[in-house]
Amino acid sequence: MSSTRVVAGIGDDCAVLRIPPEHEVLVTTDFSLEGVHFRREWHPAEVVGHRCLTRGLSDIAAMGGEPVAVFLSLALPARISQSWVDGFFNGLLGLAGNFKVALAGGDIAQSPQMILADIMVLGSLPKGTAILRSGAKPGDRIYVTGELGGSAATLEMLRNTCKKLREQDFPQYFHPAPRIEVGTYLRQHGLPSAMIDISDGLSTDLAHLCEESGVGAELHADLIPRARIGRDPRTQVDLKDALHGGDDYELLFTAPAKKRIPPSIAGVPVACVGVMTRGNRIFLRSDGKSRRQLKPGGWQHFSR
Amino acid sequence: MSSTRVVAGIGDDCAVLRIPPEHEVLVTTDFSLEGVHFRREWHPAEVVGHRCLTRGLSDIAAMGGEPVAVFLSLALPARISQSWVDGFFNGLLGLAGNFKVALAGGDIAQSPQMILADIMVLGSLPKGTAILRSGAKPGDRIYVTGELGGSAATLEMLRNTCKKLREQDFPQYFHPAPRIEVGTYLRQHGLPSAMIDISDGLSTDLAHLCEESGVGAELHADLIPRARIGRDPRTQVDLKDALHGGDDYELLFTAPAKKRIPPSIAGVPVACVGVMTRGNRIFLRSDGKSRRQLKPGGWQHFSR
Numbered sequence: 001m002s003s004t005r006v007v008a009g010i011g012d013d014c015a016v017l018r019i020p021p022e023h024e025v026l027v028t029t030d031f032s033l034e035g036v037h038f039r040r041e042w043h044p045a046e047v048v049g050h051r052c053l054t055r056g057l058s059d060i061a062a063m064g065g066e067p068v069a070v071f072l073s074l075a076l077p078a079r080i081s082q083s084w085v086d087g088f089f090n091g092l093l094g095l096a097g098n099f100k101v102a103l104a105g106g107d108i109a110q111s112p113q114m115i116l117a118d119i120m121v122l123g124s125l126p127k128g129t130a131i132l133r134s135g136a137k138p139g140d141r142i143y144v145t146g147e148l149g150g151s152a153a154t155l156e157m158l159r160n161t162c163k164k165l166r167e168q169d170f171p172q173y174f175h176p177a178p179r180i181e182v183g184t185y186l187r188q189h190g191l192p193s194a195m196i197d198i199s200d201g202l203s204t205d206l207a208h209l210c211e212e213s214g215v216g217a218e219l220h221a222d223l224i225p226r227a228r229i230g231r232d233p234r235t236q237v238d239l240k241d242a243l244h245g246g247d248d249y250e251l252l253f254t255a256p257a258k259k260r261i262p263p264s265i266a267g268v269p270v271a272c273v274g275v276m277t278r279g280n281r282i283f284l285r286s287d288g289k290s291r292r293q294l295k296p297g298g299w300q301h302f303s304r
Numbered sequence: 305m306s307s308t309r310v311v312a313g314i315g316d317d318c319a320v321l322r323i324p325p326e327h328e329v330l331v332t333t334d335f336s337l338e339g340v341h342f343r344r345e346w347h348p349a350e351v352v353g354h355r356c357l358t359r360g361l362s363d364i365a366a367m368g369g370e371p372v373a374v375f376l377s378l379a380l381p382a383r384i385s386q387s388w389v390d391g392f393f394n395g396l397l398g399l400a401g402n403f404k405v406a407l408a409g410g411d412i413a414q415s416p417q418m419i420l421a422d423i424m425v426l427g428s429l430p431k432g433t434a435i436l437r438s439g440a441k442p443g444d445r446i447y448v449t450g451e452l453g454g455s456a457a458t459l460e461m462l463r464n465t466c467k468k469l470r471e472q473d474f475p476q477y478f479h480p481a482p483r484i485e486v487g488t489y490l491r492q493h494g495l496p497s498a499m500i501d502i503s504d505g506l507s508t509d510l511a512h513l514c515e516e517s518g519v520g521a522e523l524h525a526d527l528i529p530r531a532r533i534g535r536d537p538r539t540q541v542d543l544k545d546a547l548h549g550g551d552d553y554e555l556l557f558t559a560p561a562k563k564r565i566p567p568s569i570a571g572v573p574v575a576c577v578g579v580m581t582r583g584n585r586i587f588l589r590s591d592g593k594s595r596r597q598l599k600p601g602g603w604q605h606f607s608r
Contacts, residue, residue, distance in 0.1 A: 015330070017329040025321040071424065104331065111337070112417065120424050
């Protein structure tokens with residue numbers, strides 16, 4: 001996580017990056033589009049910049065990698081205010097600074113109407129240690145970090161209220177923390193058999209992991225950590241938000257039953273929520289009820 | 305230039321790339337926006353895909369690097385035809401195949417009206433051998449590859465004609481060839497002191513190189529290779545197009561006077577067009593005329 005690996009940044013035809021010996025390079029790209037991933041009336045510029053980079057850093061975390069450099073392509077309408085642009089960069093660079101990641105290049109262009117950001121994050125890890133989606137086996141336990149559904153529930157509140165929400169009451173929605181330290185810890189201790197970040201919702205991302213691994217899964221509804229949001233810490237989100245809501249940027253991973261997983265890593269709680277199974281279907285079991293098949297919730301940002 | 309360096313591509317949270325030992329990583333990103341870099345009525349989809357990737361590969365060439373992998377973020381209007389999308393990928397993947405570069409990831413999103421592509425190319429070269437813009441010294445000779453001004457002159461024809469131009473009559477405009485082999489040869493033989501690609505026009509890109517190197521330059525108008533375009537091979541473009549026209553994707557480099565530069569590299573002609581000087585200004589000398597100061601032409605794609 002050292003910015004000294006950027007040998008040459010902005011100001012030449014390419015950025016030049018030095019990767020540690022015997023390391024592999026991780027690359028991820030993510031769009032953040034106005035009207036799809038954010039709205040100017042709901043999300044302050046600084047929040048848009050922060051969340052834009054979170055999307056990329058969360059993908060690096062999901063491989064167990066460490067971020068090295070960020071590249072930003074930004075298309076802006078001609079009439080955007082300088083204070084919006086300053087806010088956006090404050091949010092993005094503030095988060096980048098937390099992980100000592102340099103903004104090493106990118107492109108700026110004019111867009112006819114909407115704001116469009118494309119973030120590329122480059123990371124690295126020792127050769128052969130990337131945690132893929134494809135390594136889960138039947139019998140492996142399923143774990144998630146943090147709490148789920150908070151972003152979907154907050155978005156629902158934004159949709160249904162005229163007044164602005166206080167950012168400090170919904171920190172995980174407005175300033176989601178990419179789980180870099182958790183991913184690094186898990187990789188260094190050789191714990192996960194497979195990992196993915198929960199950006200599209202637990203049901204959808206678990207389905208991706210099952211598909212890549214060629215296995216099924218059984219979740220226990222009562223074990224899924226439901227987010228507590230707003231000013232009253234007792235208010236838990238509905239199970240459906242925890243199952244299907246996206247934009248949480250927590251990690252979902254599997255590990256063999258014999259591996260001991262700490263209940264908390266780098267200050268983030270880790271919960272066992274189910275078990276991988278043979279087959280290719282995902283079931284949800286609840287105490288006192290028969291199990292039912294769980295279909296991917298199809299989180300579609302604002303278009304659902 | 306081997307695609308085997310992509311350990312994991314599309315289908316996980318990140319692509320995983322293996323860089324040769326003792327190599328550095330090059331990264332460049334470039335927008336290709338409808339209405340700014342292309343127009344659907346002038347440029348067939350396949351040409352848009354080809355030129356989109358050319359922008360990135362040309363930046364890798366300008367460092368002396370070899371391309372490793374391509375990442376594409378593509379925002380498309382809902383009503384785009386499948387044949388346009390197929391054509392775009394045919395153009396992009398065809399050029400990628402020429403250099404054995406894999407499309408290793410990216411993102412797809414819906415755009416409200418215009419097509420927007422962001423291309424990221426990752427390359428590599430041995431540690432410490434990247435050819436920067438900042439190494440030119442007074443007395444160094446200035447060289448350009450190929451012929452200049454062809455794209456600007458072709459664009460002028462597109463602007464002034466109702467009928468379509470035949471792609472085969474304007475190959476360098478519709479299918480520009482990134483100068484990867486030339487850049488690699490120059491780097492391997494330790495010839496250039498500085499290098500940049502001519503994407504914004506000779507006057508503008510030479511000004512960038514002068515600024516980064518802290519030197520001035522003197523160009524000789526009669527030495528600048530002017531493009532021959534269209535069906536009559538004797539038709540040369542105007543000097544102003546060769547001086548200021550962008551989108552040619554040729555290389556501009558400097559080398560000490562004592563270095564012998566071949567007149568042709570990998571089948572591409574190389575011409576000496578001037579000399580670097582003390583100071584920070586650029587002058588243009590013509591036979592039989594007094595020299596005059598040359599200001600950057602300010603190539604602005606379609607907005608000039």
